[in-house]
Amino acid sequence: MEKYTTFEHDVLIIGAGGAGLRAAIEASAAGVSVGVVCRSLLGKAHTVMAEGGVAAALANVDTRDGWQTHFADTMRGGQYLNDWRMAELHAKEAPERVRELEAWGAIFDRTKDGRILQRNFGGHKYPRLAHVGDRTGLEMIRTLQDHGIHQGIDFHQEITIISLLKENDRIAGALGYDREKGRFRLYKSKAVIIATGGMGKIYKITSNSWDCTGGGTSLAYHAGAKLIDMEFIQFHPTGMVWPPSVRGLLITEGVRGEGGVLKNSEGRRFMFDDVPDLYKHQTSDNEEEGWRYTQGDKDAKRPPELLTRDHVARCIYREVKEGRGTPHGGAYLDIAWIKSKISNAEVHIKKKLPSMYHQFKELAGIDITKEPMEVGPTTHYIMGGIRVDADTQMTDVEGLFAAGECAAGLHGANRLGGNSLSDLLVFGKRAGEFAAQYAKEHSQMQISEEQVANLTGLAEKPFARYDQENPENPFQIQSDLQEMMQDLVGIIRSEKGLNEALESINKLKDRAVNAGIGGNREYNPGWHTTMELKHMLTIAESITRSAIERNESRGGHYRSDYTEKSEALGQMNICVWKTESGEMQVEKIPKKEIRNDLREIIEQMK
Ligand code: FAD
Numbered sequence: 001m002e003k004y005t006t007f008e009h010d011v012l013i014i015g016a017g018g019a020g021l022r023a024a025i026e027a028s029a030a031g032v033s034v035g036v037v038c039r040s041l042l043g044k045a046h047t048v049m050a051e052g053g054v055a056a057a058l059a060n061v062d063t064r065d066g067w068q069t070h071f072a073d074t075m076r077g078g079q080y081l082n083d084w085r086m087a088e089l090h091a092k093e094a095p096e097r098v099r100e101l102e103a104w105g106a107i108f109d110r111t112k113d114g115r116i117l118q119r120n121f122g123g124h125k126y127p128r129l130a131h132v133g134d135r136t137g138l139e140m141i142r143t144l145q146d147h148g149i150h151q152g153i154d155f156h157q158e159i160t161i162i163s164l165l166k167e168n169d170r171i172a173g174a175l176g177y178d179r180e181k182g183r184f185r186l187y188k189s190k191a192v193i194i195a196t197g198g199m200g201k202i203y204k205i206t207s208n209s210w211d212c213t214g215g216g217t218s219l220a221y222h223a224g225a226k227l228i229d230m231e232f233i234q235f236h237p238t239g240m241v242w243p244p245s246v247r248g249l250l251i252t253e254g255v256r257g258e259g260g261v262l263k264n265s266e267g268r269r270f271m272f273d274d275v276p277d278l279y280k281h282q283t284s285d286n287e288e289e290g291w292r293y294t295q296g297d298k299d300a301k302r303p304p305e306l307l308t309r310d311h312v313a314r315c316i317y318r319e320v321k322e323g324r325g326t327p328h329g330g331a332y333l334d335i336a337w338i339k340s341k342i343s344n345a346e347v348h349i350k351k352k353l354p355s356m357y358h359q360f361k362e363l364a365g366i367d368i369t370k371e372p373m374e375v376g377p378t379t380h381y382i383m384g385g386i387r388v389d390a391d392t393q394m395t396d397v398e399g400l401f402a403a404g405e406c407a408a409g410l411h412g413a414n415r416l417g418g419n420s421l422s423d424l425l426v427f428g429k430r431a432g433e434f435a436a437q438y439a440k441e442h443s444q445m446q447i448s449e450e451q452v453a454n455l456t457g458l459a460e461k462p463f464a465r466y467d468q469e470n471p472e473n474p475f476q477i478q479s480d481l482q483e484m485m486q487d488l489v490g491i492i493r494s495e496k497g498l499n500e501a502l503e504s505i506n507k508l509k510d511r512a513v514n515a516g517i518g519g520n521r522e523y524n525p526g527w528h529t530t531m532e533l534k535h536m537l538t539i540a541e542s543i544t545r546s547a548i549e550r551n552e553s554r555g556g557h558y559r560s561d562y563t564e565k566s567e568a569l570g571q572m573n574i575c576v577w578k579t580e581s582g583e584m585q586v587e588k589i590p591k592k593e594i595r596n597d598l599r600e601i602i603e604q605m606k
Contacts, residue, residue, distance in 0.1 A: 003456060004175075004184035009035035009154065010439040011432070012174060012187050014161050014216055015195030017045035018137070018424030019404025019431070021144035022097075023193050026432025028151040032439050035187065036153055037176060039160040039211065043141060046197050046209045047424065050137025051252035051355065053119060053129030054101075054425070055418030056094035060115040062126040062298060067091040069125050071598070072605035074419060076278065077123040077308055078383070078412020079555045079565075080602075081229065081573060084594045085390035086410040090419070090426050097425035098130050106143040108132055120257040120294060122306045123416040125282065125605075127296070134252050134355045140421060159185060161216075162531055163455050164192065164223040164400065165447050171223070171399035172445035175455050179528065182521025184456050188447060190439040191399045193431045194220050194386060198405040202536045203379035204486040207239055207250035213532050214539035217406045220386045221538060225395040226577040228408045228589075229384035230539075231546035232556040234415055235491045237262075237312035239378025241330035246363045248378040251333065251356060253417045255373075256305045258352050259294040260335040261287075262316070263372070264324035270331075271304035274315055279307055291341060310414050310556050313377040317491055320376065330376035336369055345369065377491055381420065383411040383556055384546070387575065392434035393427055396577075399438055403431035413555025462517045462530040471516025474529040481508055481536060489544050494561045498548045505541050512537060538584075545586045546574045 010032035013020045020036055028034045038045060057070040071091035075082050102108060102116060108130050109117040118127040132139040161176040165186075173188040196216020200208025221227055238251040256262075264270050275283045283304050284290040290303025305312065316331045326332055335353070339345040346369040350357050353368070360366040360373055385408035386395050393401045404424045411419065465471045488501040512533040517526035552566035553559050572588040579585050594602075 004186045004452065006186045006188065007035060007156070008188040008444070009033050010189065011035070011191045011193065011435045012037065012189035013193045013195055014174065015045065015197060015404065016042055016155070017047040017195060017197050017404060018140055018144065018421060019428040020045070020193070020195035021141070021148050022425050022428030023195060023403055023432035023435070024153045025144065025148050025151055026429045027436040028153050030433060030436035032436045034153045035156060035189070037156045037159045037161060037174075037187065039158060039179065041157050042155055043145060045141065046212055047137045047421075048141050049209060049250070050140070050421055051134040051250065052121060052254040052257070053131030053136045053418050054098055054140065054421035055121070055124060055128050055416065056098040056130060056422055057091060057128060058095050058098065058116060058118060058130065060111055061118045061296070065126040065128060067095075068601045069605060070094070070128065072602050073124055074410070074416060075412070075602055077414050077416040079414060080412065080570065081554070081591060082412030083390050083409035083592060084598055085592070086427070088598060089390065089430075090410055090422060093426045094422040097422065097429065101140065101143055101425065104143050104147040106132070106139050119254060120302065120306060121253055121417040122256070122312070123308045124418065129418040131254070133351075134254050134353050136421065156185070160528060160531075161219060162459055164219050165451060166223055166397065167445040167447060169224070169398060170442070170445050171397060172447050175452060177459070179523055182524060182527070184459070186447070186452060188444055190442050190444050191401065191435040193435050194400070194402040194406055195404045195428065195431070196406045198382050199539050200379045202481060202485050202540050203490070204482040205239065205248040206379040207236060207248055208379070213536050214382070215532055215535040217385050218535035218538040220395060220397070220400060220402060220406075221542070221576070221578055223400060224397045224578065225400060225402070226387040226575050227385060227542055228387045228573045228575050229412070229546070230382070230542045230576055231550050231574060232383035232413050233379060233543065234309055234381040234383060234556045235313040235377040236309055236380035237316050237377055238333055238375040240364065241326070241374050241376040242328040242364060249359065249363070250378065250380065251373060251375055252353070253309075255333060255335050255353060255356060257294065258335065258349070259291060259338045259341070260305070260333050261303070261337060262305050262312070263332045263334060264319045265326060266324055270319055270324070271307070271312065271315055275304055275307065276311060283307065308414055309380075309417065310558070313491060314558060316376060326374045328374050330374040332372040333375045334372035336371060381405065381415055383413065383415050384408045391430070393431035394434065394438070399442065401431045401435045403427040413557065459531060462515055462527060465514065465516030466518045468516060472511045472514045474512075474515040474517060474526055474533055477508055477511050477515060477533055478529055478536065481540060485540055489540070489547060492558055492560050493547050494559060495548065498544055501544045502541070502548075505537055505544065509537050541584055542576045545584060546576060549574050549586050549588060
């Protein structure tokens with residue numbers, strides 16, 4: 001029997017979330033053959049969980065909005081470490097991508113005069129998030145799938161890619177296996193797009209689904225791509241804290257956008273106590289004005305609950321640490337209070353936040369139209385990832401492209417809510433377009449049998465190790481990693497803790513090479529986890545090393561031993577790559593010099 005089955009596509013896309021699907025549609029429209037591989041079923045990618053909306057300066061609700069304001073907001077949110085060209089392309093192209101989605105059948109919520117409705121979100125100056133209740137990601141995936149299904153794209157579901165293949169420094173394809181039968185599959189391809197999403201599952205408390213292990217980012221790293229900004233992790237302020245089985249599950253920022261307020265156990269709206277200088281001029285200093293803002297008063301300033309996520313998360317963390325937390329270690333998020341402001345509040349909340357209503361009713365036995373929720377920070381998003389060219393999305397490896405959460409640059413030190421879904425559309429499209437162009441201009445590289453044989457042999461080893469005495473349990477290693485990352489590389493970091501984390505990662509690596517699993521190859525989650533450990537540990541190490549390098553606090557990276565921003569580090573991105581000898585190299589690199597016209601926009605909007 002053949003050791004593997006071979007498939008061939010001009011462009012291979014790894015990932016069927018928003019970025020992968022949008023890339024597939026574009027590449028296919030360019031006339032090349034396209035294969036999409038995903039390790040869950042189609043329609044199950046993490047993007048379906050996106051709730052609040054997609055950010056685009058459509059200016060439907062506030063005509064003062066425009067790409068320049070969206071650009072300036074994104075740069076301010078990212079604390080000016082963003083790739084300015086990506087931020088420019090994103091702000092300019094997002095409206096067209098959203099309208100295109102509407103033309104393909106997405107049913108957005110509407111303004112009274114029938115245009116796409118937009119809601120407020122943290123860090124966005126104007127109401128900017130096009131949305132479908134609190135199920136925007138689901139509608140986005142449905143629309144992309146419905147549209148994509150007619151484009152002649154080949155879908156390979158429940159296939160996990162375990163290695164990228166190169167010949168002569170150029171991409172040549174990928175090796176994977178089907179989870180159903182456990183058989184290997186060789187994908188030959190002229191261009192490959194990584195669209196594998198985030199990495200929340202290397203932390204204990206996360207809003208991310210099982211699929212988000214950073215696997216694709218690690219595949220790219222091991223193939224020679226560089227990673228940047230890995231220290232910047234977004235801890236979303238509002239995850240569920242109770243019951244324990246759903247700890248970390250997200251509560252959309254849309255709750256605060258609709259007027260929800262944060263209170264501590266003393267009943268105080270603590271967010272008014274600490275407003276960063278950068279945002280003082282945009283933030284209301286009284287409850288009444290904050291409420292008017294959420295109800296669309298264009299002269300009102302936003303309430304402090306809608307400050308950037310990193311800041312709100314740290315304020316909640318502080319309240320809990322200082323003894324003013326809720327019984328289960330969080331803060332109260334109250335939307336029920338709006339009953340004192342509007343007559344039909346119960347109906348309004350259920351209409352605007354249907355998933356949140358059901359989530360709390362079914363999982364925590366709480367009626368959010370009557371009682372406050374208990375919330376706390378949860379690992380949500382990684383701003384860092386694979387370094388790409390801003391225009392084409394090509395990585396440092398020829399023929400290898402990346403888009404979506406696994407790619408870096410757009411968000412700098414902190415992402416604004418809603419800017420991920422627009423990122424997927426704008427840069428998914430660009431990746432598809434340029435990968436197709438690359439595939440047209442290049443021939444398929446040969447793949448050596450020896451390379452494939454080495455990789456399949458390595459992948460089979462965990463079964464052989466199971467017969468040894470005391471093989472390590474892969475699930476235990478994963479759980480120890482999650483616990484350690486939560487404690488030492490979480491929301492508050494220090495040099496001492498980060499060095500301890502590195503030591504711990506090294507020990508976990510030693511254990512991982514001894515991990516063994518029994519059973520057969522069909523749907524074997526133990527086998528899957530054993531192979532994934534290498535990637536989770538690579539991502540954990542790159543985050544930790546980058547966090548050590550950044551001796552300051554900025555955006556999603558907070559150091560208790562360097563609590564202030566450093567002017568010098570504000571000019572640097574941190575870059576990680578694999579040396580010839582296999583070591584992880586970390587270096588500060590000067591950020592790109594911004595174009596003058598864009599600098600002026602930022603200055604004007606400050
Ligand atoms: P994903 O949607 O995660 O898709 C990744 C794909 O890669 C999957 O198909 C997976 O199977 C596949 N894959 C991964 N590894 C492999 C492998 N080794 N082999 C084969 N396939 C692989 N952002 C917003 O802008 N607005 C929001 O309202 C919003 N709400 C959110 C709510 C929640 C609860 C969460 C957790 C996030 C939210 N985000 C939101 C963030 C946003 O949803 C994600 O950043 C985005 O969906 C990521 O999309 P993606 O296409 O990059 O990857």
